[in-house]
Amino acid sequence: MKDKLFQKRISIEQVEEGTELAPKFDEQGLIPVITMDVHSKEILMLGYMNKDSFELSIKTGEAHYYSRSRKVIWHKGKTSGLIQKIREMRIDDDQDAIWIQVEVEGSASCHVGYRSCFYRKVSQNANGSIHLEFTEKEKTFDPNEVYGDSPNPTIL
Amino acid sequence: MKDKLFQKRISIEQVEEGTELAPKFDEQGLIPVITMDVHSKEILMLGYMNKDSFELSIKTGEAHYYSRSRKVIWHKGKTSGLIQKIREMRIDDDQDAIWIQVEVEGSASCHVGYRSCFYRKVSQNANGSIHLEFTEKEKTFDPNEVYGDSPNPTIL
Numbered sequence: 341m342k343d344k345l346f347q348k349r350i351s352i353e354q355v356e357e358g359t360e361l362a363p364k365f366d367e368q369g370l371i372p373v374i375t376m377d378v379h380s381k382e383i384l385m386l387g388y389m390n391k392d393s394f395e396l397s398i399k400t401g402e403a404h405y406y407s408r409s410r411k412v413i414w415h416k417g418k419t420s421g422l423i424q425k426i427r428e429m430r431i432d433d434d435q436d437a438i439w440i441q442v443e444v445e446g447s448a449s450c451h452v453g454y455r456s457c458f459y460r461k462v463s464q465n466a467n468g469s470i471h472l473e474f475t476e477k478e479k480t481f482d483p484n485e486v487y488g489d490s491p492n493p494t495i496l
Numbered sequence: 497m498k499d500k501l502f503q504k505r506i507s508i509e510q511v512e513e514g515t516e517l518a519p520k521f522d523e524q525g526l527i528p529v530i531t532m533d534v535h536s537k538e539i540l541m542l543g544y545m546n547k548d549s550f551e552l553s554i555k556t557g558e559a560h561y562y563s564r565s566r567k568v569i570w571h572k573g574k575t576s577g578l579i580q581k582i583r584e585m586r587i588d589d590d591q592d593a594i595w596i597q598v599e600v601e602g603s604a605s606c607h608v609g610y611r612s613c614f615y616r617k618v619s620q621n622a623n624g625s626i627h628l629e630f631t632e633k634e635k636t637f638d639p640n641e642v643y644g645d646s647p648n649p650t651i652l
Binding site: 344345349350351352355356357358359360361364372374376381383385386398428429430431432433434437439450451452454457458459460461462464469470471472473474475492493494495496 | 500501505506507508511512513514515516517520528530532537539541542554584585586587588589590593595606607608610613614615616617618620625626627628629630631648649650651652
C-alpha cells in the first residue's frame with residue numbers, strides 16, 4: 341500500500357514539476373506539517389508526520405501526527421475531542437514539507453489551552469531588548485480538565 | 497549578544513507560559529520557520545534558522561534563513577530581489593517553531609518560480625489513487641533568468 345501512495349524520488353524535475361507524490365522524510369523518518377485553520381487562516385501548530393501517519397491522514401481525512409516526545413502515532417483530538425478535519429493538503433517544491441488547512445471542532449488546538457500554539461509574538465522594546473507578548477488573553481479550555489495526568493509533551 | 501537575545505530554557509512554565517524568548521534548536525542547531533504572506537495569508541515556504549540567522553532576522557527585520565543544502569546563512573531575496581520584510585514573528589508553546597508574516601517585494605518566493613513553494617495540492621481520484629494538482633497555473637518569474645547557473649537547492 342505504502343509503495344502505491346508514495347512514489348520513489350527519481351529526479352528534480354519529477355519532484356519539483358511533476359504530479360507524483362514523492363515526499364522526502366528526514367533521517368528520523370519525519371516530514372514537518374504546517375497546520376492552518378481553514379477559516380481564520382491562523383497557524384495552529386507545526387507538527388510532524390511519519391509515513392504511517394501521513395498515510396492515515398490521507399485515508400481518513402483527519403490529521404494524524406507522529407509525536408516525537410511520546411514516539412507514537414497521534415490522532416490529534418482523540419483525547420481532547422479537538423479533531424482536525426483536513427480540507428486541503430499541499431506539499432512544497434522539494435516535497436519535504438506539508439501544509440494542511442483544517443476544520444477544528446471546538447476551536448482550540450494547543451495542549452497549553454490556547455486556540456493556536458503560536459499564542460505569543462516576539463516583541464522588541466525601545467531599548468532593543470526582546471520579550472514575548474501574549475496574543476490570546478484567555479485559554480480556550482483548561483488543559484488539566486482535558487488531559488488530566490498525561491505527561492506534558494514539552495521537552496526542555 | 498546572543499546570550500542576551502536568547503534565554504536559557506529552565507522550566508516548562510518559563511517556556512510555555514513565560515515572556516522570555518528561549519527557543520529550542522534541534523540537534524543540527526536549527527529551528528523551523530513557517531513563512532506566511534501577511535496580506536494573502538498564503539504559506540510561502542517552510543525554512544530553517546540557526547541562532548545567527550534568527551538573530552539577524554530580529555535585528556534587521558528581514559528574513560534570514562540557514563540553507564541546509566548550501567550550509568550558509570541565507571538572506572532571502574539577496575539574489576532574486578524578493579526580500580521578505582517581517583511584519584510579525586510568533587513562537588509556539590514549547591518554542592521550537594517560528595511563524596513569521598512577511599511582506600514580499602515582487603510577490604514571489606519560490607526558487608522554482610512560483611509565488612508560494614506550496615504550489616501543488618494532494619488530490620485523490622475516485623479510485624483512491626493520489627496525485628498532485630497545480631494550484632498556480634503560471635510561474636511568476638523565470639528562475640533561469642534570476643538564478644542563472646546557481647545549483648538547484650533541492651536534494652533528492
